[in-house]
Amino acid sequence: MVRVSERINFLRDEIRRHNKLYYAQDQPEISDSEYDALYAELKKLEKENSSLITSDSPTRRVGGEAMPSFKSIRHKTPMLSLENTYSGDDIKTWIERNRKLVSGGGVSFVVEPKIDGIGISLTYEKGVLILGATRGDGVTGDDVTSNIKTIKSIPLVLSGNFPEYLEVRGEVYMSRSSFSALNDERTRAGEALFANPRNAAAGTMKLLDPAKAAERNLDCFIYQAGVIAPKTSLKTHWEMLEYFKTLGLRVNSNIRKFDSISGMLKFFEEFANKREALDYEVDGLVIKINEIELYDVLGSTLKAPRWACAYKFPAVQASSVLQSVDMQVGRTGVVTPVANLKPVHLGGVVIKRATLHNFDEIARLGLKIHDSVWVERRGEVIPKVTGVIVSKRTGQEEEIVEPEICPACGSVLYKDDENVRIVCTNSFCPAQLERGVAHFASRKAMDIEGLGEKAVQALLVNSMIKDVSDIYALTEKELLLLPLFKEKKAAKLLEGIDKSRNRPLSKFLFAMGIPFSGEKVCRLVSRHFGSLEKIMSADESAFEEIEGLGDVRAKAIARYFSLPGTKTILAKMKLRRVAPESDSAPVSDKLAGKIFVFTGKSPMPREKAQELVMAMGGKTSGSVSEKTDFVVAGDKSGAKYKTALKLGVNVIDFEEFLKMTKEN
Numbered sequence: 001m002v003r004v005s006e007r008i009n010f011l012r013d014e015i016r017r018h019n020k021l022y023y024a025q026d027q028p029e030i031s032d033s034e035y036d037a038l039y040a041e042l043k044k045l046e047k048e049n050s051s052l053i054t055s056d057s058p059t060r061r062v063g064g065e066a067m068p069s070f071k072s073i074r075h076k077t078p079m080l081s082l083e084n085t086y087s088g089d090d091i092k093t094w095i096e097r098n099r100k101l102v103s104g105g106g107v108s109f110v111v112e113p114k115i116d117g118i119g120i121s122l123t124y125e126k127g128v129l130i131l132g133a134t135r136g137d138g139v140t141g142d143d144v145t146s147n148i149k150t151i152k153s154i155p156l157v158l159s160g161n162f163p164e165y166l167e168v169r170g171e172v173y174m175s176r177s178s179f180s181a182l183n184d185e186r187t188r189a190g191e192a193l194f195a196n197p198r199n200a201a202a203g204t205m206k207l208l209d210p211a212k213a214a215e216r217n218l219d220c221f222i223y224q225a226g227v228i229a230p231k232t233s234l235k236t237h238w239e240m241l242e243y244f245k246t247l248g249l250r251v252n253s254n255i256r257k258f259d260s261i262s263g264m265l266k267f268f269e270e271f272a273n274k275r276e277a278l279d280y281e282v283d284g285l286v287i288k289i290n291e292i293e294l295y296d297v298l299g300s301t302l303k304a305p306r307w308a309c310a311y312k313f314p315a316v317q318a319s320s321v322l323q324s325v326d327m328q329v330g331r332t333g334v335v336t337p338v339a340n341l342k343p344v345h346l347g348g349v350v351i352k353r354a355t356l357h358n359f360d361e362i363a364r365l366g367l368k369i370h371d372s373v374w375v376e377r378r379g380e381v382i383p384k385v386t387g388v389i390v391s392k393r394t395g396q397e398e399e400i401v402e403p404e405i406c407p408a409c410g411s412v413l414y415k416d417d418e419n420v421r422i423v424c425t426n427s428f429c430p431a432q433l434e435r436g437v438a439h440f441a442s443r444k445a446m447d448i449e450g451l452g453e454k455a456v457q458a459l460l461v462n463s464m465i466k467d468v469s470d471i472y473a474l475t476e477k478e479l480l481l482l483p484l485f486k487e488k489k490a491a492k493l494l495e496g497i498d499k500s501r502n503r504p505l506s507k508f509l510f511a512m513g514i515p516f517s518g519e520k521v522c523r524l525v526s527r528h529f530g531s532l533e534k535i536m537s538a539d540e541s542a543f544e545e546i547e548g549l550g551d552v553r554a555k556a557i558a559r560y561f562s563l564p565g566t567k568t569i570l571a572k573m574k575l576r577r578v579a580p581e582s583d584s585a586p587v588s589d590k591l592a593g594k595i596f597v598f599t600g601k602s603p604m605p606r607e608k609a610q611e612l613v614m615a616m617g618g619k620t621s622g623s624v625s626e627k628t629d630f631v632v633a634g635d636k637s638g639a640k641y642k643t644a645l646k647l648g649v650n651v652i653d654f655e656e657f658l659k660m661t662k663e664n
C-alpha cells in the first residue's frame with residue numbers, strides 16, 4: 001500500500017506542477033497526451049484505492065486554475081469540460097448510452113470542430129459586451145474583458161433581436177499564420193518561442209497590457225449558450241447557432257447537423273483530412289445532442305455534461321530529447337541535418353527521427369544537442385522539430401556544429417552566400433550517385449526508358465558506371481553480364497539511352513542535378529544561352545544577367561560549371577555523342593543578335609515575351625547595359641527605364657515590340 005500511495009502523491013505533484021506550467025506560465029514541458037497518461041494513471045489508482053482519494057486531488061478539480069493578476073469571476077453556471085472519446089466505437093457507445101437515458105426518443109446531433117484555443121465566456125447586457133472571462137477552473141475564471149475587447153471577431157455590441165441578458169461560450173484562438181508570425185518576431189527578439197498556437201493564445205489572454213494583446217491578432221468562435229434571459233423558445237442547438245449569427249456572433253462554418261451515426265462518422269473522416277488546410281488548429285470534434293430540452297433530462301457528471309462529448313484526433317505534438325544530429329547528403333548534394341530523437345509515440349507511430357531542414361532553422365530554434373524539444377507530425381509528412389523546451393535545459397547541452405566536409409565523400413563542403421544551404425559539389429560523391437543516376441534517367445530529365453531503380457543499382461554495384469556520362473559508354477556485351485538483362489531488355493535500354501542523346505538542353509541541365517536548379521531554373525538558363533557550349537564558357541556575371549535567377553543561384557550554378565568534376569563529366573558526355581538540343585529552335589531570325597530587357601507592366605506574361613524574342617533569334621537580359629538593344633518598358637518609371645535613358649538605349653513600349661515581331 002505504501003508504494004501505491006507514494007505513486008499517487010508523486011502523480012498529484014507532477015500533475016499540479018504541469019498544470020502550473022501549462023496554465024500559469026504557458027510553457028508546458030510535456031505534451032497533452034503525456035499529461036493525459038499521467039492523469040489517467042492517477043484516476044485509475046484512485047479508483048482502485050478509494051481510501052486514498054483526497055478532496056484536493058487534481059482529479060477532483062474541473063480544470064485549470066485562475067491566475068491572481070486578474071480579477072476573479074464566478075461563472076453563473078459552471079463551464080464544464082467534455083468527456084473525451086478516441087474512436088468511432090467510443091462514440092457509438094456514447095450515443096447508445098444517451099439513447100437509453102432519453103428512452104429512445106428522436107435524437108439528432110450537431111458536430112463542431114474543436115478549436116484548440118482557450119475557452120471563454122462573454123456576457124452581454126442589453127446587447128452590450130460587459131464581461132469577457134476565461135474558463136479558469138470551470139467555476140471561477142479571470143476577468144479579461146480588456147483583452148477580449150481587442151479581438152475583432154467579438155462584437156462589442158450585438159445586432160439583431162438580442163435578449164436582455166446573454167452569456168455565451170466560445171473559444172479564443174490564434175490562427176496558424178498569426179502564430180508563425182509571432183514566433184518569427186520572438187526569434188528576432190531573442191525571446192522563448194511558444195510551443196503551439198494554444199499556448200500563444202493563452203499567453204496573450206494573460207497580458208496585462210491590452211495594447212500588446214491587440215497586436216497578437218486573436219480570433220474567436222462562439223459555440224454554446226450559457227445563460228439567456230428571458231428564456232428563448234429555440235428548440236435546438238442548431239437553431240441557437242443560427243440565432244447567434246443574426247446577433248453578429250462568429251460561428252464556425254464547418255459545423256454540421258446529423259440524424260445518423262454513419263453520416264457523422266463519414267464526416268469525421270472527411271474533416272480529419274481537411275483540417276490541416278485550415279488556418280486554425282483543430283484537435284478534435286465536439287458532438288452535441290441537438291435537442292435542447294434533453295439537456296436537463298441527461299444532466300451532467302461532476303466534470304462534464306452528458307449531452308456532449310469530444311472526439312479527439314490523434315496527437316500531432318509530443319516532447320522528446322534531441323540525442324544527436326546526422327548530416328544527410330541529398331541527390332543534388334545539399335546537406336540536410338536530421339535529428340535523432342529519443343523514441344516517442346505520436347499519433348500511433350514511434351518517432352525516432354525528424355528533419356531539421358537546414359542550419360538556419362537550427363539557429364532559429366536555438367537548438368542544441370540534448371535539448372528537450374517539441375516534435376510535430378501532421379498528416380503523412382515527415383516529423384519535424386518545432387521548438388526547444390528551454391526550461392528543461394541543464395547546462396550540459398552542446399552546440400550543433402556545421403559540417404565542413406561531406407560525410408559521404410570527405411570533400412570540402414560549399415556554403416551558399418545566404419548561409420542556408422551547405423552543399424557537397426563533388427560530382428562523384430557516392431551519396432549522390434545512386435539517386436543522381438536515377439534522377440538523370442527519370443522522365444522529366446533524360447527520360448531513358450529501361451533505366452529504372454533496379455537497373456541503376458545493378459550498374460552501380462557492378463561498377464559499370466561511376467558517373468552519369470558512363471551510361472553512354474554501356475555496351476550490349478556489358479549489360480548481358482548482368483542477370484537483370486536478357487537480350488531484349490538490353491537492346492531496349494540501349495535504344496532508350498541513344499534516344500536521350502539529343503534531349504532538349506533544359507532537360508539535360510535538369511538531369512545533371514545542378515545545385516538549387518529545378519525545372520524552371522533550367523529552362524531559364526537553357527533559353528538564355530541556347531547551347532551547352534555557351535553555358536560551359538560563361539562566367540559568373542553571364543549567369544547573373546539571367547532574369548529571374550537571382551545572384552545566389554547564379555553564383556552556385558557558375559561554380560558548378562567551373563568544377564573540375566563537372567568539366568570532366570561534360571567532356572566525357574561530348575565524347576560519347578551526347579548533344580543536347582537547344583530548347584526552341586528559332587523560328588525566324590528577325591531579332592537575331594538583338595538583346596532585349598523587359599521592365600514594368602506587361603500585357604503578356606514576361607516569360608511569353610522572352611520566349612517570343614528567343615524564337616526569333618534574339619536574347620533577353622535582366623539588366624540594362626551598353627550591350628542592350630531595346631528596353632521594352634511597360635511604364636515610364638523604374639530603375640531600368642532610367643538606366644536605359646542614361647545609356648542612350650532604345651526604349652520602346654509593348655505595342656512597338658509586338659509590331660517588331662510581326663514586321664516582314
Ligand SMILES: [Zn+2]
Pocket residue numbers: 329406407408409410411424425426429430431
Ligand atoms: Zn560528398
